[in-house]
Amino acid sequence: MRALSIDELYIDIGAKSKEEAEKLVSIGDYVSFASDYVEFGESLVKAKALDNRVGCSMLVNLIKEVKDVSFYAVFTVMEEVGLVGAGPAAYEVNPDISIVLEGTLCYDMPKLDTHLVPTYLNKGPAISLIDRTTVFNHEFRKKIVSIAEKNNIPYQYRKTSMGGNDSGKIHTTKEGSITTTISVPCRYIHSPASVMSKNDYDNTYLLLKAILSEFEREEL
Secondary structure, X not given: OOOOOHHHOOOOOOOOOHHHHHHHOOOOOOOOOOOOOEEEOOOEEEEOOHHHHHHHHHHHHHHHXXXXXXXXXXXXXXXXXXXXXXXXXXXXXXXXXXEEEEEEEEOOOOOOOHHHOOOOOOXXXXXXXXXXXXXXXXXXXXXXXXXXXXXXXXXXXEOOXXXXXXXXXXXXXXXXXXXXXXXXXXXXXXXXXXXXXXXXXXXXXXXXXXXXXXXXXXXX
């Protein structure tokens, strides 16, 4: 069994001829799987593009709810094709400390050796150690872990160096920025049927608010 090449794939739009098809679509049009949001099991949800809708959702909620802490909420573009939006955004904001929010790899499957499992559902937000683009700041990570433990928020470490995210551009912009990545584990990531736990989402959000509150107190 092998994956089909692009030349072997077709999308049936019901057209009977090239001329009819050209009336319906144009070169460069986007296409995606139709995948509704579904809640199932124990606090699980299925939807497409949870990476990185989960990060965007948390940022929107932070903007709405957190009124007494100053922070920049940045929504970047084209992370998957080269961290294209993160570089200009970091150059403009010039942050001292940055927290990258995203969905991350989760394949906690039966019969898979535990050292091969990067994250688990329902074990809390995943804190990155290292990935293809960043060796994350050790002291900042220890600080976040201490905040999680002080607030009784479950957490886990992202046990893989695969992939990368916007930190790869942010932490090297200008004089540099101390960064961390806090992720919501997502099974079948980048598929039209990604799965996450609402418990992990809620605990990630609680951790973010606790971090902001802690740093605001330190500045005061």
